[in-house]
Amino acid sequence: MKKMKSVYLLAVMALILVVATACGNKGTEGNANGDSKSASGSIVVSGSSAMQPLVAAAAEQFKEKNPDADIQVQAGGSGTGLSQVSEGAVKIGNSDVFAEEKEGIPADKLKDHQIAVVGMSAAVNPEVGIKDISKKDLIKVFTGEVKNWKELGGKDQKIALINRPDSSGTRATFVKYALDGKEPVEGAATEDSSNTVQKLIKETPGAIGYLAFSYFTDNSGITPLSIDGVKPTDENVQKGKFPIWAYEHSYTKGEPKGLEKEFLDYMMSDEIQHNLVPEQGYIPANKMEVKRDAEGKITKK
Template sequence: MKNLKFLFLAIPLFLASCGGDGSQNAGAEGTEATTSISVKGSDTVLPLSQKEAEEFMKTNPGAAITVVGGGSGTGITALLDGSTDICMSSRDLKIDERLKFTDKGMELKEVTIGFDALSVIVHPDNKVSQLTREQLEKIFTGEIKNWKEVGGDDAQIVAYSRESSSGTYEFFKEHVMDKKNYASAVLNMPATGAIVQSISQTKGAIGYIGLAYMTPSVKALSVSYDAGKTFVPPSIQGAKDKSYPVARPLYYFYDGKNEGKVKAFVDYVLSDIGQQHVSESGYVPVK
């Protein structure tokens, strides 16, 4: 019977640790090291943070940095309840989240560590090479269904999106689709690679991917945010000087009271070498 009792305890615990926060054990691991920092949040920033943490630990053997994904929302919640030191986020804080930080008496610090730009892509044979934000919104909400409505061939538009769990999905919805919901007919793909693959083999396809994933097998569109006056092609330079509109900053959030602990790492990310990792990971550096 004893082991049955154990199971009773073990399973909920296991599940809680899966769904909750894996970063709790970060403190335990780092007892010997001088500093242990846990970083949690956006899956978009995750690969970048992992790279930064690896390189940082190479030069600072005393530091132990644990990087955990789970999404921007998860990271913000973890920062709120104190189970992580730094929250990575691919979106700005919402005002109700700011409210919660004030409630807790935290001094929120935010650092922009880089930018992520989205390219709107189509099949390489597509005649259309530019769209306005309004047209994109109508395509993804299902109002525009044929390429001829936006100056292309008479062919059905097949819109591809990421799954709703992706930060990119939310970003596109908020910044391009004016917060409207995607049409039900939009195809949801589990990974950016799958979107590229599908679009390269589907004539009427349109989708969006991170700038870093661009390949010659798909064509990137120029986008206009001023109702068609100027169309800007996606580029690293454009994301940096903010002339390309479909770009978002990537943030680190932390509590100001905790600054002494995390400053070295944040400074490293913002340093020249840290920013070099940003561009190596396919994002746009701040400087």
């Protein structure tokens, strides 16, 4: 009888050890949500070029953890992302603007996921000779009233404007918050990609354009402008001191599911929000001390 009890006790202990080992291993492998099964499938993400570097970097990290998942990240502008996700052409549409701000977009059919905040500012070729500009003068530059940098204390050089297309969320944000709604003068060079804008500002004498903070790196070859003496920094955006910023939205058509949900959950994870978001030049949404609605009204959190 004692021998049988000993065998029974050993069997129970072995079973407990197996269960404990299985529980301990759960979440050490698999997808970003800690599931034992790796995420799989394929989705396309399109839209904001200002947001593209962050989403592309996150997609690469996600795919390293989930080799059976394929996430293609494309640019094209916020309008393109919103149109394509509302039509079902892509699973996630990235935008620098609220869907309600884009005419023809069925915002009530889309689900908004605010991934981060992006600061933006005007930037010039380093040879222009200025590092700060008033908002009043900035408006004059982009509306064509001021045509030479010497009028603003810079080099005697003709101003070369570089613009973004109407579909661009970066353009919409810049026009709304930097130019007080005034549209840039017609005839300016228009580029689809923020990467191209950065390259042209660097290479074109007298050039000025506008970009997200993420493009203002030490080796970018361009000079970001302060506005009315306020530097374009994350801290100034967070405190509501610098006016040109926007939420980085990832929209889905209704509630996300499957791979799109797993990827968006990963985008909001501590790994991305605490590390990749600031590394890529963006601001975690939960670090903001102010908030802004679709009409542009700013209030304290």
